[in-house]
Each structure stands twice: as C-alpha cells, then as structure tokens.
Amino acid sequence: MTETLFHRPALATRLSKLIMQVAVGSSASSGVFLAAPRRTGKSTFAREDLRPALEAAGAIVLYADLWKDLTNDPGLVIVEAVREAVGRNDGFITRLAKSSGMDKVTVGGMNFSLDKIGLGKDIDLTTALVALSDESQKIIVLMIDEAQHAITTSEGVAALFALKAARDELNSSKHHGLRIVCTGSNRDKLAMLRNSKDQAFFGASMVQFPTLDQDFIDWLCANLDLPCALDPTEVFQLFKESGYRPELLGAAADEIRFDFTIDPATIPARFTELVRAQADELYANLKKVIHSLTPIQSAVIRVMSVKGDNYAPFEAPTMALYAKALAQAGIAASEIKVEVPGVQQALIALQEKKLVWKASRGVYAVDEHVIVDLLRADGLLGGLS
Template identity: 70%
Template sequence: MSQKTFYRRRALAARLTKLITQEAVGSAVASGVFLTAPRRTGKSTFAREDLRPALEEAGALVLYADLWKDLTKEPGAVIVETVREAIGRDEKLISRLAIAPGLEAVSVGRVNFNVNKIGLGKEIGLTKAFEALSDETKKLIVLIIDETQHAITTDEGVAALFALKAARDELNSSKHYGLRIVCIGSNQSKLATLRNSSDEAFFGASMVQLPMLDKDFIDWYCKGLDLPHDLDPSDVFQLFQESGCRPDLLSAAADDIRFDFTVGPKAIVVRLAELVRAHAEALNANLRTVIHSLTPIQSAVIRVMGSKGEGFAPFESSTMELYAKAIANAGIATSEPKVEEPDVQLALMALQEKKLVWKTSRGVYAIEERLTVDVLRKDGLLDDLV
C-alpha cells in the first residue's frame, strides 16, 4: 500500500523505541513492555507501520506474532512459528541448531514444562533457538506479540509464555545481546493477569496506555478523504471522539458517501455525521441482539459479571445469590430462584461460544469487550446488581 495510506506516529514510535531498547538503571523493560488501547483504535497498525520500523532502525531484530490473525491456531504455536520463521531464513542458524543438544524439563514460576516441546522440534527449545539467533545476528531481539491475552486462554499458550520468560532471562544475561518482549492487547485487565503476580511469566513488566489518535490524525485524515466538499477537522474530531476514536467508523461512513451519487456537496458534512453514528449504533445493535437472545441464566451471569467487574468470582455464595436476583429482577421469576453451580458453568461455556466472555487457562473469567459492559449499563441491565 502507498505510504500515504497510513498516518505516521513517528514521535511516539521513537519514544517507545528508546524506552524498549534502553538499559537504564531501575528500568523494568527487560521484564517486558505491555502496550494497551481499546480495540479498533489503531494500535496494531501503529505496531506494524511505526513501532516495528523504528525498532529496526535502532538496530533491533524484530519478530511479530499476531495472535488475532487466525483464531483457529493455537496461540503458543503462533509464537513458536514466528521464531521458527526467523531461524529458517538463515542457513547458518539451521545448521548450527541441527547439532544442538536437547534441554531438560524445567520449572518457571507456577508452570512445569519441557522446553523441548515448546521449541522448534524434538531437541531444540525456545531458549536455545533465541540464543542462536542472538549470537548469530549480534542484535537485540524484540518480539512483538499482538493481542497477547489470547495466549493465556490455553495451557500451551501459557507454557509458551513461560518458555519466553526463560529465553528472556538467558538472553538478557551478559552472554548474549538481549531480548525484549512487547505485549499488545485491547484489554488492560486481561494483560494485567500476566504481570500482577510473582508467579506469572511477566511479573513487574511495564504497562503503557497508548495515546489515542488525536487532532493531528483528523487533520491528516480530512486532507486525504477526497470528497466533493472539504470537511472542517474540528467538527470531524468531535465526531471521532464521540464514536470512540475508531478510524474504521469514519472510513465506512466516507465510503458510503463516495458511492451515494445523490448526496450534494453541501449535504456531505451532515450526512457524514449521520452515517458515523449509524455505523456505531449498528455495532451496538448487533451486540444487543445477542444479549437479548440469551437464556435467563446466561443473561444473569453476564449481567453480574458486568456489575462485579474485576471482582467477579463465579461460584462464590454472594455471586450465586446475585444470579438469582438478576433473574428475579428481569421479571422471569416471581421469587428469587435457586441457581446451581452446573447451571452457571454451562452458562459460562455458552457465553464463551458467543464471544461475550473470555477465560484464562486458570479459570479466570472476564467479559470479552468493554463495549458489552457499556451496552448492558446503557440498557439498564446492571441496575440493582450491587
């Protein structure tokens, strides 16, 4: 695609590059760097088009694993394949690893695993692979993992993260050239599960909230729209903020205008606002359809999850009472019904299948997207559930 297709955030990329690659006393970046921003607000584009080139210009070898690209693939396998591809591009490395000895089973944090099963084959673990890559290239390696939270939904994904921790610790020793792991995600609470406890793979890693696209982006965007009538960037920026700072909503509305030959130049400004709001409402409408199609127990579970937030514990007695209260408040029962644990378990499984709920391999549940909580609250479905 043309360079003009992307809005460049070079200053932000340069600042993050300096922070990621630095070795300042007291810096926690060697433990990992977590970058978070809401979904569909441009964080992946920034990582690919700005951060990766900036890191490469700074002399780093950058590997990029997108766990969102193909959800049918095991997250741990995607990470391993990314390293395998980097190794496969260098014949010297392949020859070198072909004679590498196998590694033993190890214990890191709360997980016991055999690194040979997490690596590039029967006898090559991730640590050995990264060692060879580091020593051959003599460069700092930066592994960017997009939508990292998917890795902790499976046992293999968790094992891969702990294998990465082992590789990170080895490469950041004085023997090699360093390894930085940059984890990107759309949900800060999910990412935090990887760093908030001493028995997690990235305990103590830095958490960074990526700035949202700003007025400069809208100025650039309006100049490149090529519509029959110029738009006032101030008006468009207000609309952009109103719609959650999501560029795809602006683009969808602009395309609707381009292919509507009945819209006159003077009506474009008003029509753009109508279309952006319509597309935003359509997203909410689809979600509302799913929510209002839930069974009573499924509805009760997700409503209680929305009201409890990070404090949600699915099978505590107080939570079980709230499920019953939610069903009664919905007018489905004349009195608070008794809710059993198997009912809740089945409801949680169904909500996972509907992509409303997310679960880690340790059995921690959370609502998949913040938008779901916003819709529940706006529709009054969280009232009286405290």
C-alpha cells in the first residue's frame, strides 16, 4: 500500500526542539500550546510526526486524547496516560510486576499496582512521573490533545494542577524535565488554560499550528490517481477556501473515482464543484441549527458572540442585552420575560446543540468562531454592545 499520509518532518523537528530545549528566558517549560481549527491535521501531526520526532530526540512521550471517548473524564484520561507510560517502561516496578505475574507487588515495603497511581491515590502524578524520569533518565513529554476539554470537569482541572506541580518538580535540576504540549481546536478555549494566574499553565507559549501547505497539495495531486491530473495551484486555492481541511478534498476525489461514466476532461471542474458543495454543506447544517433556535436561545448566543471574553451570563447589563436582542427580533418584553432560570435553560440547550461550550467554573464561549461569523453575516449582532 502506498503511504496515505503526508509527513512534515521539518516542522516536527523544529517543534520538537522548541519543546525540548528551553532557551534562556523562554516560557516553553511552562508548556507549549498548539492551536488550529478543527479537522486540519493537528492530531495526525501530533501522533505521526511530532511524537516520533520527540522520541528520536530522546524523550519519553505520553499521549492523552481528551476527545477520543467523551464518556471518560478528561482527568482520568490524563492519569491513564501516565499509568500506561509507567507500565510500558522497563523500569524496576514493571519488571517486578511482570516477573511475579501479579498486579500488586511490594517495592520497598510499598504495595504497588498501576491503579494506585492517580489523583488522591497513594501515588500521585508527581511521584509517578518522578519515578519514570529517574528510572529512564529521560525528559518526559506529555501531549494532551484537545486539552481545553480538561477544564470542563473538576477532575480535569485537578489533573492540570497536579501536572503543574509535577512539572515544577521535574524541571528542577534534580530530575530530567517534564514538558507539556497541549493542542486544541479553539484558541480562545485553549487560552483559558493559561491566561489567568490561577490557571495551571499560566504563561505557556501559544503557537499557531501551521496548516497543511502547498507541499501537501503537491503530494496529494501526485498521489490522487484520478483519470485526469489536477493542477496543484488550483487545488491549493480550493483547499484554502474550504478551510484547509484535507477530508473535503479526499471525499471529492472518492466521488470522482467511483463515477465510472465521467469524462476525464471534465474532472478538474467537477472536483472543484464537489469540494465547494461540501464546504457549503458544512455551514448549511450549522445555519439550520442556528435558525431553529428559540428566541431566548438566539438572544443568549448573540449576546455571547458580541461580548466574547467579557461575557457574564447573569449580570444585570447582560440581562438587559438579552431583552434588547429579543426586542430586535420583534418580541415584546410582555411576551417573554428575561429571567435567570430561562437564561440557564437556554445555555444548557445551546450546549446540547454544540453551539456553546462551558468551562467548569461557569465560563462560557461560543463553540467555534465560524458561528460568530455566520451570525454577523446574518446581521444578528448589531446594536448589542
């Protein structure tokens, strides 16, 4: 089988250096945050390119994907990544456990089993990571994919604080270092992990993760294997237009591949048409959801969109803005009264519709920036500040 992935070794090496070798005055030891929109190749890059580059540079890499299974608490997913790495390491603990064929083993008078590692357990994350660091003599890199999800639960927040403590300990001269790399689809949400002093990653560097580029498109066009070649320059333009999402191109190519009647000469035009249709469809669904909101739900998301970082859901001025938004929609104050329970319900409904995202401490954000763009394009954000 031919390789189905385009690799970015140069980018991986550069990032790996940034993560591993902390320059004087750099805040990279606080953590590195990589942000880029959904479905643009972050996870693929993290797993397929960055991880091997970090390992080649001598690191032990732990990977926690907080979106893989949304029924698992993000805090637990992080703990599991640490357990798994300890279990995978050929250190004394594992060797003993394996040779005895037991889950529990006594090491230095301490009963040990992997599930003893955890938050509020006998062996906290710092102890486990210190053991891993000292045993392996290697720097540890923990990659947390879709890290913003961690602040949606108290267990997740606790895990981040535990990691902060572990990081401070491991980055002291006694050990070999811990670097935390967080990726996420939404810059505003990721920023919540590092912006305020009480957050675990205060001061961490935020890096705009580069989207796939012309080289990727050249590679793709060379490997698409369609009955008629596509012009990489035109395809790149199309890729840009559709938000740098490889899947849209892949799906369009598939449709052409399975169309046995297509005249090869018409393929480039058909390809363009298919990619555009899919990009439109992505937004059409979102538009449908937005247009089916109740008046109060619509008022809440419009005000949230306008207020951005300063959105305070239940403050008097915000409540007044909801009323204003309802009035703009032609709904009189006598018809719908804006009250806290109603706003609470609307916020829950908006979360269920995946338009709004809530961090654990009652901080809300519009789920994707494109939602704000769509509301603005519909002229729904005027006069609300």
